[in-house]
Each structure stands twice: as structure tokens, then as C-alpha cells.
Amino acid sequence: MARRTAQGTWNRGRRSRAALAVLTAAVLGVAGCDAVGGDSAGPSGSGTRQGKPSPKPTPVWDTSPESVAAVGDSITRGFDACTVLSDCPEVSWATGSSAEVDSLAVRLLGKADAAGRSWNHAVTGARMADLAGQMTRAVAHRPELVAVMVGANDACRATTSAMTPVADFRTQFEDAMRTLRRALPKAQVYVASIPDLKRLWSEGRTNPLGKQVWKLGLCPSMLGDADALDAAATERRNTVEQRVEDYNEVLRGVCAKDRRCRTDGGAVHEFRFGTEQLSHWDWFHPSVNGQARLAEIAYRAVTAKTPAT
Secondary structure (H helix, E strand, C coil), rough: HHHHHHHHHHHHHHHHHHHHHHHHHHHHHCCCCCCCCCCCCCCCCCCCCCCCCCCCCCCCCCCCCCCCCEEEEECCCCCCCCCCCCHHHCCCCCCCCCCCCHHHHHHHHHHHHHHHHHEECCCCCCHHHHHHHHHHHHHCCCCCCCEECHHHHHHCCCCCHHHHCHHHHHHHHHHHHHHHHHHHHCCEEEECCCCCCCHHHHEEEEEEHHHHCCCCCCCCHHHHCCCCCCHHHHHHHHHHHHHHHHHHHHHHHHHHHCCCECCCHHHHHCCCCCHHEEEECCCCCCHHHHHHHHHHHHHHHHHHCCCCC
């Protein structure tokens, strides 16, 4: 009798535990809990164990890159800023060492570090077709930022018909960006817009020395026959002006497709260069003061939390 009682008690206990397990499973099912983890979100609120917070994602754009390479044309070489018809890279807006300019590299890195971690591969007279080759030379330094200013010479041709077609300009810029990306997929790119060449003509045409230098062949499509105001001359200059605007649109569009590329939002093109900002040799290229203004524009664009539009 005692044996049966003990057995009955054990059976009743086993049935009770089984019933409790079934009830617990039902409650968990109604609550929608994933006891194993799975894909379901865990409950929140007091008493719930929380996982470690996810680390903040690294921003795509670094506002303080530690090295700079510059590519482009005569403006980035400081052409005619110091002496007539000569490069003066020490006053370059991008990588120059001049205290008067306070270049982009110096502003970002400091003067000492800029001397060893910035490189200027721009070439006076370069056009967009030359940019891929300059990129190849620039990537050898593995810069964290590549500063680009190119395109004025594509519009500054002997005639308007000789200007680089917009479609070719786009293809060449895309090729240069691919050249960079194949070697340095995470390098940042700052692209300056092309200055308003028609405004430069308007400012410089009142200076006799400047007009004499222009006759040596400086941007003839815009500066040729500087005093001519007839319909043909006006149409020629307007054609160049429109082509520059088209080029700037290409620069914006291609850059917008690359998450590590920023333009100046058209700031250089919109900048109203005055006599203080123009070379006192040719009254067309930026002076030392003008180079400093370009450096300011670039620094604002590179260090901004959000890109210019």
C-alpha cells in the first residue's frame, strides 16, 4: 500500500511538471518571445538585459585628412602670381607654403606637416584629358585628400569650336576618377569649380599691361580682341561662358556619384575676383591674394560637416 501511494505521488508530480511546462510554453508563445534569440527583437523596458550599444559608424567624410595631393592646371601652380609667365607653387591655394596664402594643406596639416605630406602634381596648361595621368602620379603618395581644379584650359582655346566637347569632358573626368579609385578607393576628393572667365575678362580689360600679355595667346577664345564689343565678339564670349557652366555641371554631377567626393558648390565660379585678387602681370590668373581666397573656399568645403550644394 505504501508502495502504491509513493508511486501515485511520483506520477502526480510528473503530471504536474508536464502541465506546468505546457502552460509556460503557451504563455511564451502568446508573448511572442524568441527564447533562443533568433531574429525577433528582445523586449524592452525595466528589468530587461540590454546588449552593448552599437559603436557609432565612422563618417564617410573626414574633415581632417592627414595628407593632400593637388592636381590641375596653372591656377594650382600659382602661375603669374609672383613673376610674369612663371609658376609660383609656393603660393598655390592647394599646397603652397606662403604665409600670405595659408594654403589648404597648411590649414589642414600645419606648416611643418604640410611640407612633408602635401604634393602638387598640377601642370600649367593642363586640360581635363591630362587629369588621369596626374592622378596616377598623385596616388603614388597615397594621399587622404586629392584637391582638383581643372577645366579652364578646355574652354581657353584658340577658337570656340576648339573647346573640349562637354561629352568628352565628362568621359575624361570619369576616367580620372576611376584611375584614382582603382588605387585609392577611400581617398577623399575636393573638386573646385572653374572660375567665371567672362568676369575675369571684364575685370582685366581695363588694364593696358594685362591686355598686352593677353596678346601672347592667353585664353584667346575669351580674351582675344579684348576691346571688341560687337555682336560676334559678344557671342564668342557668351559661348565660352556657357561652356564653362556646362563643365561645372559635369564636375558636380560626376562628383555627386562618388560618396567621398565634394565640390565647392560653385563657390569659385561665383567668387567676384577684383583687381586685388588678380595677377598684376596678366590680370587673369589669381594673385597671391586671390590664391588665399581660393584656399579659404577649399578649406570651408573640406571641413564642413555637410557638403556644399
